[in-house]
Amino acid sequence: MRAPGDTVVWELLTMPTTASFSDVSYFLEHIAPVDTSETWRFHLAGQGEGADKIWGFLSTGGYANIFSTTISMSAQFYDGYLANAYSYGRRHWVWYGTNDTYMAPSKSTQLYDTLRGDKQITGIPGYHNQYVWDSCLSLKGADISSNRWLWMVTRDTPVTTVCDYGGGPAGYIPGTQVNWRFNSRDHGYFRSGVCGERHVLVVFMGDAATDSTNYQTESPQKMLNDLGINWDGSTITPAGDTISWEVFGIPYNSGYWLPNYAADVNHYFANMVGMDTSDHSKFHIAGISGGWPHVGLHLE
Secondary structure, X not given: OEOOOEOOOXXXXXOOOOOOOHXXXXXXXXXXXXOOOOHHHOEEEEEOHHHHXXXXXXXXXXXXXXXXXXEEEOOOOOOHHHHHHHXXXXXXXXXXXXXXXXXXXXXXXXXXXXXXXXXXXXXXXXXXXXXXXXXXXOOOOOOOOOOHHHHHHOOOOOOOOEOOOOEOOOOOOOOOEEEXXXXXXXXXXXXXXXXXXXXXXXXXOOOOXXXXXXXXXXXXXXXXXXXXXXXXXXXXXXXXXXXXXXXXXXXXXXXXXXXXXXXXXXXXXXOEOOOOOOOHHHEEEEEOHHHHHHHHHHHO
């Protein structure tokens, strides 16, 4: 029962260590309809190695983006990058036994230090066993400070909705379009600050766009222009999932000398953060006017 007396009904999916991340999608697609935009309804918990899988799952995008809280019990914590990148904009509670000899307490404190967003940590006397985990998920607490079930469903704590996965030029601020100069050439760069499944669009611009003075004259760059309609770079699929776009624009600045364009694309991907490039469904390419031939030649 959550104050001021409204009842919360829970639905639990328990996943053994042999389970696949895709099982979460199957579960969500076979339960009664629920609005996945109401992220305060979706929560993740794990213990031991299961706690570490939280961050691998959150990096997959799609349904992973709907989860708003995490509970990590006796964490092993082996991937600091993912925990740091995908904790942003969420609430977290780290719980561990101070006498744990299997998963060292320092692993949990290291995880806590790495997490971003609203976070709490609790260490209690105990080992790597059900006593510690049962105490974390106890039903006895009367408020959000002593009952994780109430803490998960509270909506009083403000949670930022901006996601910053990193990458791009130094000092980049999500949601802005900037000129990114490297390889002695200008480029357009935009990364949405809206949380969602990340997709990348590489655009070979037309003949009129040649440098920083006019790289925002054509679509899609002109839609991202702070002085234009200033689109936030997000789209909604028919299923209700949010897509968060990253747009890299290459001006027509090297004629048809393809090695320059290839070097620019390679530099962009070398400075990208946190995307699985084996998932080709998240990467797209477009060409405008004189930039269109570069698409086919680049893909050869």
